[in-house]
Amino acid sequence: MATIKRVEIQYRGIFQKNLAKYLGSDIVLIASRMGQTGFSNGRYSDSPERNGIPCKYFAFVSPDLDEEELEAECGAKLDIDEANISVVLDDTMVKGVEPWGWHGIRPINEKVVAGGTMLVVSRRQPEELLKWVERKPFSWNLAILQGDASFAGLWVNKDDLTRERVLGALAAIDPALISIEAVEGYLRDKTHDERRVQAARAAYDEVRGKQRPVAAGEGIRWPYPIPELPKWNQFREGIVVQAVPRHFEIGPNGQSRNEQFKRFTTRTQRPVVRFDLCTKCQLCWYDCPDECFDPTPDGLYDVNYEYCVGCGRCAEVCPVEECIVMVDELEFEDNKSPWEHYKRDKAGYIAWAEQKKGNRRVWYPFVTGTGMEYREGRHVPEGERKAAHRPDGARSVQGQGVVVEDPVPTGPGD
Ligand code: SF4
Ligand code: SF4
Secondary structure, three states: OOOOEEEEEEEEOOOOHHHHHHHHHHHHHHHHHOOOEEEEEEEOOOOOOOOOOEEEEEEEEEOOOOHHHHHHHHOOOOOOOOEEEEEEOOHHHHHOEOOOOOOOOEOOOOOEEEEEEEEEEEOOOHHHHHOOOEOOOOOEEEEEEEOOOOOOOOOOOOOOOHHHHHHHHHHHHOOOOOOHHHHHHHHHHHHOOHHHHHHHHHHHHHHOOOOEEEOOOOOEOOOOOOOOOOOHHHOOOOOOOOOOOOOEOOOOOOEOOOHHHOOHHHOOEEEEEOHHHOOOOOHHHHHOOOOOEEEOOOOOEEEOOOOOOOOOHHHHHOOEOOOEEEEEHHHOOOOOOHHHHHHHOHHHHHHHHHHHHOOEEEEOOOOOOOOOEEEEOOOOOOOOOOEOOOOEOOEEOOEEOOOOOOOOOOOOOO
16 A cells, blocks of 8 residues: 655644745655655635634655655645644644634644654643643654744744754654755755754754653543534525624623634734723724723723734733733633633732733744744732833834833723
8 A cells, every 4th residue: 555644734824824835845845855756735724814823734745656646645635634743833723723714623633643743843841732632542742843933924934944943853753754864955955054954953853752652541632522514505605694793781792793703723822911000091992903802891901812813912002011911822721701800809810910921021023034032021010000111112022012101091991
């Protein structure tokens, strides 16, 4: 029987699209240098243009089949049934991905076969990732490549060597798929840049022999139901977009939203709000592109985490220092209302928010090739409102932001 090795590359739409696409074609071109046949294609969930949506590219490699045979076996499919290696370019996707638009959340390791490997770009320990990952009835492997979720999407190319490093890591996992020598030769010929070759070799050394075996039964029972996709004969004629009945009331989840459009799996970070610092200026409520803020009876703005896509806009526009801070999605267990937590236990909520925020503030510099940067956050005592400092002029610590001078503006609730 012919051998086909299947690699899936799981990435976030827009942000990582080019990175994933390049990796798919790199694998094929490197495998072909080793005398193998390769084929790459891609698919997406919902629109590939949407920020943060979990999407996939694939690479198929065979030492036996010719090109037409391989394409006949692996082409024209929207998803694969099994993956020998699954590459995850953003570790927050371990909480689950939606491979069929918004029809159900599936485990990140769903396609990994017995003895297969999931390679995650992450700075976390295997145990921190496995607490989100579905258990399997067989053993498999987890490999971690140290790094951050690299932005190399449609609009930007964060040339931070993640591409080269993933290729080196793949060579460490399965040298028969692509060998490190073939990776180095490919990168040298293609780029004439020894730095890229060295990055691949360093990743190879980092991952080789360090896969974490995951035993059968290790992981979690998957909490989400298996999605049932509509059959072709259930589609209605034309395009039908179900309207959402209009409704608004003050309080958490008070405004009507489309139940089919909970997009939290697109999120790498979520906003943590220090309600005690809020001046009720309304800027977050006005500016959130997904209308995730619900006005509350006390004039504050609750975040609906089921709908928040983690774009960071609210943190950019909030004029108060440390009032809204974007925090890594893997720090959170659920999507419950933060305002209800605050009202129930003010001191407890502030302590919780500070613990989640920690000291590190992610900053995305606008210079390619530099990756992410971190700055130190500040613990602000309860109720101590100060105008947000924008240390680099027009940029906030979250990205491009608004420079707001003292005094801190207040909204109608004050
Ligand atoms: S990060 Fe803020 S602005 Fe963006 S979707 Fe979430 S709540 Fe809205
Ligand atoms: S200060 Fe303004 S932008 Fe910040 S949380 Fe309060 S209402 Fe939103």
